[in-house]
Amino acid sequence: MTDKILHIIEKILENISVICLFIITCFILLEVISRYFFSASSGYYEEFNKYLFVYLVLLISAVGMRKGTHIRIEMIDSLFSPRVIKSIQFINHIGILAVMGCFLYSGILLAWSCYVSETCWYIGNIILPQWVVWLAFPLGMFFALVYSIEDFVKFLCNLKPALKSDPEP
Amino acid sequence: AEKPIKAKLAHCFPNQTLAGRVWQKWADLVEAKTNGKLKILVFGASSLYGQNESYQAMQHGGIEFVWLTSMGNTTLNKVFLATMLPTMWPDYESQKKFWESSAMEPVYKKFEKTMNMKVLPAYGIAGTGRFWSAKKKVETIADFKGIKVGTLDPVNRAGMAALGASPVTVTMEDAVTASQTGMTDAGLATCPSARFMFMEFNKFALMNPWYVNLTNVGVNVKFWNKLPAEIREQVLEASRELWPIAKEMDRQMDDEAIEYGKKKYGIEFYKFNDSDWQEVRRIQKTKVWSKFAKPIGKDAYQVSLELSGL
Amino acid sequence: MYGGGILGFLFLSSGAPVFVAFGIAAILIGVFSLQIPWGTFGVKGVGMVMNSTLLAIPLFVFAGNIALECKAARYLIDFFDSLVRQIRGGSALVLILSCGFFGAITGSILAAIVAIGGLMIPIMEEQGYPRNISAALTVASSTLAMLIPPSNVFIIYGFLAEVSVTAMFLAGILPGLLLIVILSVVAQFFSGTSVKERQKATKQEKWSAFKKALPFAIMPIVVLGGIYSGAFTPTEAAGIAVWYTIFIGAFVYRTLGWKDIYKSAVSTVSAMGMIFMIAIAAGILTMVFTQMQIPQILTQAISGYLSEYIFLLMCTLVMFFLGMFLDGFIVMFVVIPVLLPTVRQLGIDPIHFGIVLCSAASIGLATPPVCIGLYTAASISNTSSQSMIKPLIPFVGCLVILCVFVIFLPGLSTYLPSLFQF
Ligand code: NA
Ligand code: NA
Numbered sequence: 038m039t040d041k042i043l044h045i046i047e048k049i050l051e052n053i054s055v056i057c058l059f060i061i062t063c064f065i066l067l068e069v070i071s072r073y074f075f076s077a078s079s080g081y082y083e084e085f086n087k088y089l090f091v092y093l094v095l096l097i098s099a100v101g102m103r104k105g106t107h108i109r110i111e112m113i114d115s116l117f118s119p120r121v122i123k124s125i126q127f128i129n130h131i132g133i134l135a136v137m138g139c140f141l142y143s144g145i146l147l148a149w150s151c152y153v154s155e156t157c158w159y160i161g162n163i164i165l166p167q168w169v170v171w172l173a174f175p176l177g178m179f180f181a182l183v184y185s186i187e188d189f190v191k192f193l194c195n196l197k198p199a200l201k202s203d204p205e206p
Numbered sequence: 207a208e209k210p211i212k213a214k215l216a217h218c219f220p221n222q223t224l225a226g227r228v229w230q231k232w233a234d235l236v237e238a239k240t241n242g243k244l245k246i247l248v249f250g251a252s253s254l255y256g257q258n259e260s261y262q263a264m265q266h267g268g269i270e271f272v273w274l275t276s277m278g279n280t281t282l283n284k285v286f287l288a289t290m291l292p293t294m295w296p297d298y299e300s301q302k303k304f305w306e307s308s309a310m311e312p313v314y315k316k317f318e319k320t321m322n323m324k325v326l327p328a329y330g331i332a333g334t335g336r337f338w339s340a341k342k343k344v345e346t347i348a349d350f351k352g353i354k355v356g357t358l359d360p361v362n363r364a365g366m367a368a369l370g371a372s373p374v375t376v377t378m379e380d381a382v383t384a385s386q387t388g389m390t391d392a393g394l395a396t397c398p399s400a401r402f403m404f405m406e407f408n409k410f411a412l413m414n415p416w417y418v419n420l421t422n423v424g425v426n427v428k429f430w431n432k433l434p435a436e437i438r439e440q441v442l443e444a445s446r447e448l449w450p451i452a453k454e455m456d457r458q459m460d461d462e463a464i465e466y467g468k469k470k471y472g473i474e475f476y477k478f479n480d481s482d483w484q485e486v487r488r489i490q491k492t493k494v495w496s497k498f499a500k501p502i503g504k505d506a507y508q509v510s511l512e513l514s515g516l
Numbered sequence: 517m518y519g520g521g522i523l524g525f526l527f528l529s530s531g532a533p534v535f536v537a538f539g540i541a542a543i544l545i546g547v548f549s550l551q552i553p554w555g556t557f558g559v560k561g562v563g564m565v566m567n568s569t570l571l572a573i574p575l576f577v578f579a580g581n582i583a584l585e586c587k588a589a590r591y592l593i594d595f596f597d598s599l600v601r602q603i604r605g606g607s608a609l610v611l612i613l614s615c616g617f618f619g620a621i622t623g624s625i626l627a628a629i630v631a632i633g634g635l636m637i638p639i640m641e642e643q644g645y646p647r648n649i650s651a652a653l654t655v656a657s658s659t660l661a662m663l664i665p666p667s668n669v670f671i672i673y674g675f676l677a678e679v680s681v682t683a684m685f686l687a688g689i690l691p692g693l694l695l696i697v698i699l700s701v702v703a704q705f706f707s708g709t710s711v712k713e714r715q716k717a718t719k720q721e722k723w724s725a726f727k728k729a730l731p732f733a734i735m736p737i738v739v740l741g742g743i744y745s746g747a748f749t750p751t752e753a754a755g756i757a758v759w760y761t762i763f764i765g766a767f768v769y770r771t772l773g774w775k776d777i778y779k780s781a782v783s784t785v786s787a788m789g790m791i792f793m794i795a796i797a798a799g800i801l802t803m804v805f806t807q808m809q810i811p812q813i814l815t816q817a818i819s820g821y822l823s824e825y826i827f828l829l830m831c832t833l834v835m836f837f838l839g840m841f842l843d844g845f846i847v848m849f850v851v852i853p854v855l856l857p858t859v860r861q862l863g864i865d866p867i868h869f870g871i872v873l874c875s876a877a878s879i880g881l882a883t884p885p886v887c888i889g890l891y892t893a894a895s896i897s898n899t900s901s902q903s904m905i906k907p908l909i910p911f912v913g914c915l916v917i918l919c920v921f922v923i924f925l926p927g928l929s930t931y932l933p934s935l936f937q938f
Contacts, residue, residue: 054785055778058574065575065755069748072374083375087566090574094565094796097789107533108790110841110886129532136539140557147558150265154320159280159287159360159501167281170566171262174558214807251678253853254806255556259563266555377568380749383682386937387746406937 043187047103050096050180057093061086084160088170095177102137103184123196130189137182144175210245211437213270213429218257219332221250224398224459225421228330228452229273232423235444235451240437246271261424265322270429274325274422275332277359282321283313284501288510291495292365293487295418298453300513302329302420309505323424328445331452332419333396334460337412338404340391343474344412347485356381356390361498362417368493369486397463405467411475414483487516520544534846538797546804557800564799565792568751569675573623574788575754576666579761580622581780586765586772588732589631592617593639595729602716607643608703611636611650612657616696619661620736621757623668624787625881628661629654629892637897643714649706649907651897655889656911657699659878662844664692665740666754668791669877672845673870676852681750682743683938687867687929691875691922698914705910731764744936791845798849811857819861827862828869828923831855832876836919839880843888848873867938871929875922879915882908 064082101107117125151168158165215233219225233246249255255263257278264272279286288294288304295301304310306327317323337344337355344350350369356376357363363373371392376384384390385404393404394416400408423445430438467473478486491514499507524541528534546552583589596610596617603609614632622628633654640650662669665685674681717725739757742748748756765772805811818827838847852873859869881889884905894901922928 051782051785054789055781058578058781058785061571062575062578062755062758065752066759068375069752069756083377083568086571087568090571091562091565093574093785094788094792095562097785098793099789101786101789101793104786106786106790107535108794108843108846109531109533110529111531125530129527129530129536132527132532132540133536136536136543139543139554140539140561143554143557146266146555147262147562150262150555154265154282156261156281156321157284159284164284171558171562174562249806253811254803255560256563258566259556259559262559263556266553266559268553268556268559376749383680384746384749387682387744389746389749 039187043103043184046180047100047184051100054093054097054100057089057096061089061093064089081160081163084158088165091170092173095173096180099177099180099184102133102181102188105188126192127196130185130192133185134182134189137178137185141175141178141182144171144178148172148175208243210242211433213244213246214249214254214268215246215271215273215423216249216252216254216260216263216269217273218252218255218260219250220402223332223402224396224456225273225275225330225332225419226250227459228332228421228448228455231451231455232328232330232444232448235447236441239440239444239447244433244437244441261321261323264424264426267322267426267428270426272323272424274424276419282317285310285313285503285506287361287498288502288506289420290359290361290417291490291498291510292362292416293414293483293490294495294510294514294516295415296515297415298331298334298418298420298456300515301418302449304506304510304513305329305420305422307506307509309503309509313506317424318427322427324427324430326423326425326445327442328423329449329452330421330423331456332421333398333456334415335394335396335417335419336400336414337416338393338395338400338408339410339412340385340408343410343476344392345476345478346482347489353392354390355392355394356384357394361494362394364494364497365490368489396460397467398459401463401466405463405473406471408471409473411464411467411473413475413477414486484516487514491516520549533793534842535793535797538794538801538850542797542801542804545808546800550804550807552804552807556803560803561796561800564795567675569671569681570792570795572666572671572681572751572754573668573791574784575751575758576623576668576671577627577787578780578784579754579757580618580624580627581784582758582761582765582772582777583618583621583732584627584631585776585780586732586761586769588765588769588771589614589618590635591725591729591769592732593632593635595725595733598717598722598725601714605704605706606714607636607640607645608650608653608706609700611640611653612660612696612699612703615654615657616660616664616692617733617736619658619664619692620666620740621732621761622661623666623671625658625661625889626892628658629889630896633658633893634896637893645706646907647897647899648903651893651899652904652907652911653699653703653706654897655882655887655893655904655908656914658889658893659881659915660692660695662874662878662881663688663695665689666750666757667874669845669848669874670870671750672795672848673852673874676848677856677866677870679866679870680938683867683933683936684870685740685743685750686932686936686938687871688874689932690928691871691918694921694928695914695918698917699911702910702914706907731768735760735764794846795849798846801850802853805854811854814854815858815861818858822862824862824864825923827858828864828872831869832872832919832923835873835876836879836883839877840883841886842880844874844877844881847877865926865930867933868926868929872919872922875915875919879912879919882912882915 064086068082148168148171151171156167230248233248260272263269276286276289314325350371353371354374355366355371357373366373374390382403385407520541524537527540528537593614596613600606600609615628618628618632637650665688670684671681674684739753743750743753890901
C-alpha cells in the first residue's frame, strides 16, 4: 500500500517536471514568434521559465532519490568485503537523511520568511509572490526525504538476510 | 584594544563599477569613522549572494548589510517602481528627496517589521542611464520608431514602446552579444557600464537622463540594535559623508567613459533640445508613468510627480 | 572546519550521491564553523539554478534525446559513409565524423555514444574492426559532443565565469575540428590488414544519401547560425532546436510519435535532476568557500609565483585528476568560482581558460575508474569494459595531445571569438 502511494507520487512528480519542460519549450517558441512576427517582446516568458525550471529540477531530483539515479562514485564495491560495504552504506544512508533533513529545514525557513515579508516579483502586470517559487526547495526536499527514508527502511530490511548469507572473510 | 566587530555587505555589481566602488568607499569610511571598531567586508560581483538572494540572506542574518537598488527593491515593495520610471528624474537630488520623503516612511516601517531590515540614510549612486544607438542618431521623437532596444525590465519596456520603439527582452548576460550580433540596435546603460558592455557596437549616445539610479543600505535590525550607540552614530555620520563623495565619483567616471568613447570609438554624445525632451517626458508621463501609478500608490506617486518638475 | 571537508570527502568517495557529499561539507563548515544561518542555504542553492542562461542545457539535451528517438543518426552515418568509405579505415572516419556532427546538435555525450556508437559498432565489426576497438573509439569521439557547440559544459562555464556563451560556442569549434583530425590520424593505425577495403560510392549514391541526411544536417546551421547571426540567444536557439527536431522527426522522417517525445522528455528531466541538484549543492559549498575567503587566499598564494602556463598546466592536471572520478561539470561548479580571481590576476583570457579546462575534462571523461561513457559503450556493443581499456589508451592519448595544443596555442580558442569581436 505504502509502496503504491509512493509510486503514484513518483509518477506525479515526474509528470509535473515533464509538463514544466514542455511549457518552457512552448514559452520560448512564443517569445521568438512574438518578437519576429509581432515585433513585441514581453519578457514574461523568460521570467516564468526560470521559475518553472526551479520546480522542474527540484521535483525530479526527489524522483532521482527513489530511482537511485543521482550521480555518485561507485568504486567501493570492488575494494571491500560485503560486511564493510554494508556498514559504509549504512553511514551513507544516515548522511543522506541528515542532508535532506537540513535542506528541508532550510527551505521551510526560507519560504516562510518570504511569505511573511510579502516579497514579490513584478513581471509586467503580474505579481508573483516569491514564496511560491522558493517553496519548490522545501517541497522537493520533502519528497526526497520521504524517498530516502523508504530507501533506508528497505536497506534495513535486507540487511539481516544479506549478512547471514555472507561467508566470513 | 577591543576586538573589531565584523560584518558583511553583499552586492551583485562588479567591483570596478561605480556602484561597486561607492560601496567599498562607504565601508572604508565606516571603518575610519569607528576607528576600526566596525569592519565591513564587501563581497561584490555576486560572489557571495546575487540580487535575487541578498535580501533573504540579510533577513536570515547571513549578511548584516544589504545593498538596496530600485530594481531589487521593487521585489520588496511596488513603491520603488517610481524610482525606475523613464525620464521622470531630472537629477540625483530629486530622487534622493523621494527616498527621504514622508510618503516612504510607512514603507520603511514595514521593512523593519516584516523583513528585519532597517533602511539607513546611506545614499550611493549607481549612475545615470543613457540611450545608446548603433545605426541611426535619434534626433526627434519620430526617430524612435522601429528601433530595436534591448531592455531588462517592464518599466523601460513600456517606456520604449510608448515612443514607438520595439523593445527586445535581453538579460544582462545577453546584452553585449545581442548588440554585437545586431539582435538589438539600441540599449539603455550608464556611460561607465556601456564602456564595459556594448559601447564599441554603438555610435550615438543621447545624454538626457533616461533613468537615475540611487542605491541605499539596509541593515539587519537585530545586528543594528546590538551595536553600541556610539558606533551607530559614527556609521550614520560616515553615511552622510558618502553622498558628496559618491556624486564626485560618478562625475569622474562618467567623464572618463565619455572621453574614452569619443577617442576610441568616435561615439557622438548629444542632447535633445529642451522642447523635444519635454515632449518625450510628457509622452512618458501620460502613457507610462500613469500606468504604474496604482502599484506605486497614491501618496508616493504624487510626491514623485511633484519632484519630476513636469 | 577541516572535519567538515574530510567528512564530505569520505562521503564522496564512499558512494553517497555527489550532492549529498557537497551538502554535508557545506553544512558542517557553514553552520558549525562559520555560523551561517540556516535560511541562507536554500537562498543560495535555489538562486544558483534561477538563471536563464542555464535554461539552454535542458533544451539542448531535450533536442539531443529527440534526435536519438528520431533514429535520424542513420542518415547522417549513411551520408558520411558514402563520402569516405573507399578510404582505408573509412568506417572509423565515419564514426568520428558522425560523432562530431551529432555533437553539433546536442551537448550530451551519452546521446552521441548511443546514437552513433549503437549504429556504427556493428557496421564496423562487419568491416573487420574488433568491437572493443570501435567501442573505445566511440568513447573518445563522443567527447566531441562536449567540444563542438552546443555544449552543456560551455554553458555552465560561461555562466560561472561570466563569459558570453556565444563566445564559448565559437571558441570550441577549432579545438573540436583539431580533435577530429587527431583522432582520424590515430585511428588509421588500427585499420590494419583485417579491415576490408570498400568500393567508392557512385555520385548517385552520394546524392541520395545527402538528400536523406539534409534535414538533419542543416540543424546545426539553424541553431548555431541563429546564435552567431543574432537571430536568437543561446537559450532561444536551444528551444528552436527542440522544435526543429520534433518537426523533422514527425513530418520529414516520420519516425517520431507522441510516446517518443514523452520518453525523451522523461529522460531529459531525469538528467536535469542529477545535474542541477549538484549545482544547488555546489552553489552552497561555494558560498561557504567565499566566506572563508579561499579565492582571495589562493590568488595571493599563486600570483607572483606561477607563470601563466605553469598555472594552466596545474589546472589541467587537477581537472584531469578530478575528472577521472567526477564529470567535468561537477568539478567546474566547485573549481571555477575559486580559481577565477587568479585567472583574472594572471591576465589569462577567460575564454582560453574555459577551453583548456573543458579539454582537460574531456580526458577525465574517457578515463576509468569512473567513466559512464565507457560503461554505456560497453553495454551497447556487448563487450566488457575491461577489454576496452587497452584500446582506449591511444585514443585518450589523442585527447592529451589536444590538451597540449589548446594550452600552448591560445589562438586555437580565441581566434574565432576575436573575429566576432569577443
Ligand atoms: Na555539442
Ligand atoms: Na572518468
